Amino acid sequence: MAKQIEGVYEKVYECAKTEFLSKGFKDASLRTIALAAGTSTSSIYTRFHSKEGLFQAIVAPVVEEFKDWFLEVQESFHQRDADYQKKNVFRYSGTGAEQFVEYIYKHYDVFKLLLECAEGTEFSDFLNELVEIEMDYTVKYMDCTGDDVISNGNISPEFLHIVTSAYYSGIFEMVRHNMKKEDGMQYAKQLREFYYAGFAKIYQWES
CATH class of the missing domain: 1.10.357 (Tetracycline Repressor; domain 2)
Known part of the structure:
Protein backbone atom coordinates (compact mmCIF):
# COMPACT_ATOMS: atom_id res chain seq x y z
CA MET A 1 0.00 0.00 0.00
CA ALA A 2 1.39 3.40 -1.01
CA LYS A 3 2.34 5.73 1.80
CA GLN A 4 -0.06 8.66 2.08
CA ILE A 5 1.61 12.06 2.22
CA GLU A 6 0.99 13.93 5.45
CA GLY A 7 -1.42 16.86 5.12
CA VAL A 8 -2.94 15.82 1.79
CA TYR A 9 -6.16 14.55 3.39
CA GLU A 10 -6.69 17.88 5.17
CA LYS A 11 -5.89 19.89 2.04
CA VAL A 12 -8.30 17.83 -0.08
CA TYR A 13 -10.97 18.20 2.62
CA GLU A 14 -10.71 22.01 2.61
CA CYS A 15 -10.51 22.32 -1.17
CA ALA A 16 -13.45 19.95 -1.59
CA LYS A 17 -15.54 21.96 0.85
CA THR A 18 -14.79 25.11 -1.13
CA GLU A 19 -15.66 23.42 -4.44
CA PHE A 20 -18.91 21.88 -3.13
CA LEU A 21 -19.99 25.19 -1.58
CA SER A 22 -19.27 26.99 -4.83
CA LYS A 23 -20.86 24.57 -7.30
CA GLY A 24 -22.95 22.06 -5.34
CA PHE A 25 -22.32 18.33 -5.30
CA LYS A 26 -23.55 17.62 -8.83
CA ASP A 27 -21.39 20.20 -10.58
CA ALA A 28 -18.32 19.93 -8.37
CA SER A 29 -15.22 18.58 -10.11
CA LEU A 30 -12.78 16.15 -8.56
CA ARG A 31 -10.19 17.35 -11.05
CA THR A 32 -10.61 20.94 -9.79
CA ILE A 33 -10.37 19.76 -6.19
CA ALA A 34 -7.24 17.74 -6.94
CA LEU A 35 -5.53 20.65 -8.68
CA ALA A 36 -6.36 23.02 -5.83
CA ALA A 37 -5.11 20.51 -3.26
CA GLY A 38 -1.90 19.81 -5.17
CA THR A 39 -2.67 16.13 -5.64
CA SER A 40 -4.22 13.81 -8.23
CA THR A 41 -7.73 12.53 -8.79
CA SER A 42 -6.42 8.99 -8.31
CA SER A 43 -5.17 10.01 -4.88
CA ILE A 44 -8.65 11.28 -4.03
CA TYR A 45 -10.20 8.01 -5.24
CA THR A 46 -7.73 6.08 -3.10
CA ARG A 47 -8.72 8.00 0.00
CA PHE A 48 -12.46 8.60 -0.59
CA HIS A 49 -13.45 6.11 -3.36
CA SER A 50 -15.78 8.56 -5.15
CA LYS A 51 -17.03 12.13 -5.24
CA GLU A 52 -19.91 11.13 -2.98
CA GLY A 53 -17.47 9.47 -0.62
CA LEU A 54 -15.58 12.75 -0.39
CA PHE A 55 -18.79 14.69 0.28
CA GLN A 56 -19.76 12.11 2.88
CA ALA A 57 -16.42 12.45 4.65
CA ILE A 58 -17.12 16.14 5.12
Whole structure:
Protein backbone atom coordinates (compact mmCIF):
# COMPACT_ATOMS: atom_id res chain seq x y z
CA MET A 1 0.00 0.00 0.00
CA ALA A 2 1.39 3.40 -1.01
CA LYS A 3 2.34 5.73 1.80
CA GLN A 4 -0.06 8.66 2.08
CA ILE A 5 1.61 12.06 2.22
CA GLU A 6 0.99 13.93 5.45
CA GLY A 7 -1.42 16.86 5.12
CA VAL A 8 -2.94 15.82 1.79
CA TYR A 9 -6.16 14.55 3.39
CA GLU A 10 -6.69 17.88 5.17
CA LYS A 11 -5.89 19.89 2.04
CA VAL A 12 -8.30 17.83 -0.08
CA TYR A 13 -10.97 18.20 2.62
CA GLU A 14 -10.71 22.01 2.61
CA CYS A 15 -10.51 22.32 -1.17
CA ALA A 16 -13.45 19.95 -1.59
CA LYS A 17 -15.54 21.96 0.85
CA THR A 18 -14.79 25.11 -1.13
CA GLU A 19 -15.66 23.42 -4.44
CA PHE A 20 -18.91 21.88 -3.13
CA LEU A 21 -19.99 25.19 -1.58
CA SER A 22 -19.27 26.99 -4.83
CA LYS A 23 -20.86 24.57 -7.30
CA GLY A 24 -22.95 22.06 -5.34
CA PHE A 25 -22.32 18.33 -5.30
CA LYS A 26 -23.55 17.62 -8.83
CA ASP A 27 -21.39 20.20 -10.58
CA ALA A 28 -18.32 19.93 -8.37
CA SER A 29 -15.22 18.58 -10.11
CA LEU A 30 -12.78 16.15 -8.56
CA ARG A 31 -10.19 17.35 -11.05
CA THR A 32 -10.61 20.94 -9.79
CA ILE A 33 -10.37 19.76 -6.19
CA ALA A 34 -7.24 17.74 -6.94
CA LEU A 35 -5.53 20.65 -8.68
CA ALA A 36 -6.36 23.02 -5.83
CA ALA A 37 -5.11 20.51 -3.26
CA GLY A 38 -1.90 19.81 -5.17
CA THR A 39 -2.67 16.13 -5.64
CA SER A 40 -4.22 13.81 -8.23
CA THR A 41 -7.73 12.53 -8.79
CA SER A 42 -6.42 8.99 -8.31
CA SER A 43 -5.17 10.01 -4.88
CA ILE A 44 -8.65 11.28 -4.03
CA TYR A 45 -10.20 8.01 -5.24
CA THR A 46 -7.73 6.08 -3.10
CA ARG A 47 -8.72 8.00 0.00
CA PHE A 48 -12.46 8.60 -0.59
CA HIS A 49 -13.45 6.11 -3.36
CA SER A 50 -15.78 8.56 -5.15
CA LYS A 51 -17.03 12.13 -5.24
CA GLU A 52 -19.91 11.13 -2.98
CA GLY A 53 -17.47 9.47 -0.62
CA LEU A 54 -15.58 12.75 -0.39
CA PHE A 55 -18.79 14.69 0.28
CA GLN A 56 -19.76 12.11 2.88
CA ALA A 57 -16.42 12.45 4.65
CA ILE A 58 -17.12 16.14 5.12
CA VAL A 59 -20.75 16.07 6.23
CA ALA A 60 -21.43 12.63 7.75
CA PRO A 61 -19.60 13.15 11.09
CA VAL A 62 -21.60 16.33 11.72
CA VAL A 63 -24.89 14.78 10.62
CA GLU A 64 -24.43 11.72 12.81
CA GLU A 65 -23.41 13.74 15.86
CA PHE A 66 -26.26 16.20 15.34
CA LYS A 67 -28.90 13.49 14.92
CA ASP A 68 -27.63 11.69 18.03
CA TRP A 69 -27.94 14.92 20.01
CA PHE A 70 -31.36 15.73 18.51
CA LEU A 71 -32.74 12.30 19.40
CA GLU A 72 -31.23 12.46 22.89
CA VAL A 73 -32.94 15.80 23.58
CA GLN A 74 -36.27 14.48 22.34
CA GLU A 75 -36.03 11.19 24.22
CA SER A 76 -34.91 12.73 27.52
CA PHE A 77 -37.98 15.00 27.48
CA HIS A 78 -40.25 12.10 26.52
CA GLN A 79 -39.01 10.11 29.53
CA ARG A 80 -40.41 12.77 31.89
CA ASP A 81 -43.90 12.36 33.34
CA ALA A 82 -46.94 13.99 31.76
CA ASP A 83 -47.18 16.80 34.31
CA TYR A 84 -43.55 17.80 33.77
CA GLN A 85 -43.96 17.74 30.00
CA LYS A 86 -47.06 19.94 30.05
CA LYS A 87 -45.49 22.50 32.40
CA ASN A 88 -42.07 22.66 30.74
CA VAL A 89 -42.63 22.13 27.03
CA PHE A 90 -41.86 25.75 26.11
CA ARG A 91 -38.84 26.13 28.42
CA TYR A 92 -37.41 22.78 27.34
CA SER A 93 -37.93 23.47 23.66
CA GLY A 94 -36.31 26.89 24.13
CA THR A 95 -33.17 25.40 25.66
CA GLY A 96 -33.02 22.83 22.89
CA ALA A 97 -33.50 25.51 20.24
CA GLU A 98 -30.58 27.54 21.60
CA GLN A 99 -28.32 24.48 21.54
CA PHE A 100 -29.61 23.72 18.03
CA VAL A 101 -28.53 27.15 16.79
CA GLU A 102 -25.18 26.96 18.60
CA TYR A 103 -24.45 23.69 16.82
CA ILE A 104 -25.39 25.16 13.46
CA TYR A 105 -22.91 27.99 13.86
CA LYS A 106 -20.22 25.67 15.15
CA HIS A 107 -20.48 23.71 11.87
CA TYR A 108 -21.85 26.46 9.64
CA ASP A 109 -20.16 25.40 6.39
CA VAL A 110 -21.37 21.82 6.75
CA PHE A 111 -24.96 22.95 7.23
CA LYS A 112 -24.57 25.18 4.20
CA LEU A 113 -23.52 22.09 2.25
CA LEU A 114 -26.44 20.06 3.59
CA LEU A 115 -29.05 22.70 2.81
CA GLU A 116 -27.83 24.08 -0.50
CA CYS A 117 -25.33 21.69 -2.05
CA ALA A 118 -26.40 18.11 -1.24
CA GLU A 119 -28.72 17.39 -4.17
CA GLY A 120 -27.68 14.07 -5.70
CA THR A 121 -26.39 12.64 -2.41
CA GLU A 122 -27.90 10.58 0.39
CA PHE A 123 -27.96 13.74 2.51
CA SER A 124 -30.46 15.62 0.35
CA ASP A 125 -33.28 14.45 2.65
CA PHE A 126 -31.63 15.72 5.83
CA LEU A 127 -34.29 18.31 6.64
CA ASN A 128 -37.16 15.88 6.12
CA GLU A 129 -35.50 13.40 8.47
CA LEU A 130 -35.47 16.03 11.24
CA VAL A 131 -39.13 16.78 10.59
CA GLU A 132 -40.05 13.11 10.88
CA ILE A 133 -38.21 12.80 14.21
CA GLU A 134 -40.01 15.88 15.51
CA MET A 135 -43.35 14.51 14.30
CA ASP A 136 -42.76 11.17 16.06
CA TYR A 137 -42.01 12.86 19.37
CA THR A 138 -44.90 15.29 19.03
CA VAL A 139 -47.23 12.29 18.77
CA LYS A 140 -45.50 10.77 21.82
CA TYR A 141 -46.09 14.03 23.69
CA MET A 142 -49.78 13.92 22.82
CA ASP A 143 -50.06 10.27 23.89
CA CYS A 144 -48.28 10.95 27.20
CA THR A 145 -50.11 14.15 28.20
CA GLY A 146 -53.51 13.42 26.71
CA ASP A 147 -53.31 16.62 24.69
CA ASP A 148 -54.21 14.80 21.49
CA VAL A 149 -55.13 17.74 19.32
CA ILE A 150 -55.35 15.50 16.28
CA SER A 151 -57.93 13.10 17.72
CA ASN A 152 -60.00 15.93 19.15
CA GLY A 153 -60.11 17.61 15.76
CA ASN A 154 -58.15 20.79 16.57
CA ILE A 155 -55.70 20.04 13.78
CA SER A 156 -55.14 17.41 11.13
CA PRO A 157 -52.01 15.24 10.77
CA GLU A 158 -51.32 17.05 7.51
CA PHE A 159 -51.46 20.44 9.22
CA LEU A 160 -49.08 19.27 11.94
CA HIS A 161 -46.62 17.98 9.35
CA ILE A 162 -46.79 21.20 7.34
CA VAL A 163 -46.19 23.54 10.28
CA THR A 164 -43.42 21.31 11.67
CA SER A 165 -41.73 21.29 8.27
CA ALA A 166 -42.18 25.04 7.98
CA TYR A 167 -40.61 25.59 11.41
CA TYR A 168 -37.46 23.62 10.63
CA SER A 169 -37.20 25.15 7.17
CA GLY A 170 -37.53 28.51 8.88
CA ILE A 171 -34.78 27.77 11.39
CA PHE A 172 -32.35 27.04 8.60
CA GLU A 173 -33.14 30.30 6.83
CA MET A 174 -30.40 31.77 9.04
CA VAL A 175 -27.95 29.67 7.03
CA ARG A 176 -29.53 30.40 3.67
CA HIS A 177 -29.46 34.14 4.43
CA ASN A 178 -25.91 34.09 5.79
CA MET A 179 -26.93 35.62 9.12
CA LYS A 180 -24.29 36.43 11.69
CA LYS A 181 -24.57 34.33 14.83
CA GLU A 182 -26.04 37.04 17.05
CA ASP A 183 -28.69 37.79 14.43
CA GLY A 184 -29.40 34.10 13.96
CA MET A 185 -29.88 33.58 17.70
CA GLN A 186 -32.35 36.46 17.88
CA TYR A 187 -34.16 35.30 14.76
CA ALA A 188 -34.50 31.75 16.13
CA LYS A 189 -35.90 33.09 19.42
CA GLN A 190 -38.50 35.17 17.60
CA LEU A 191 -39.43 32.26 15.35
CA ARG A 192 -39.87 29.95 18.33
CA GLU A 193 -42.06 32.48 20.14
CA PHE A 194 -44.15 32.93 17.00
CA TYR A 195 -44.76 29.20 16.66
CA TYR A 196 -45.33 28.76 20.39
CA ALA A 197 -48.17 31.30 20.28
CA GLY A 198 -49.89 29.25 17.59
CA PHE A 199 -49.44 25.94 19.38
CA ALA A 200 -50.50 27.49 22.70
CA LYS A 201 -53.83 28.31 21.07
CA ILE A 202 -54.17 24.86 19.53
CA TYR A 203 -53.28 23.04 22.75
CA GLN A 204 -55.03 25.65 24.92
CA TRP A 205 -51.94 26.03 27.09
CA GLU A 206 -52.16 28.57 29.88
CA SER A 207 -50.02 31.65 29.38
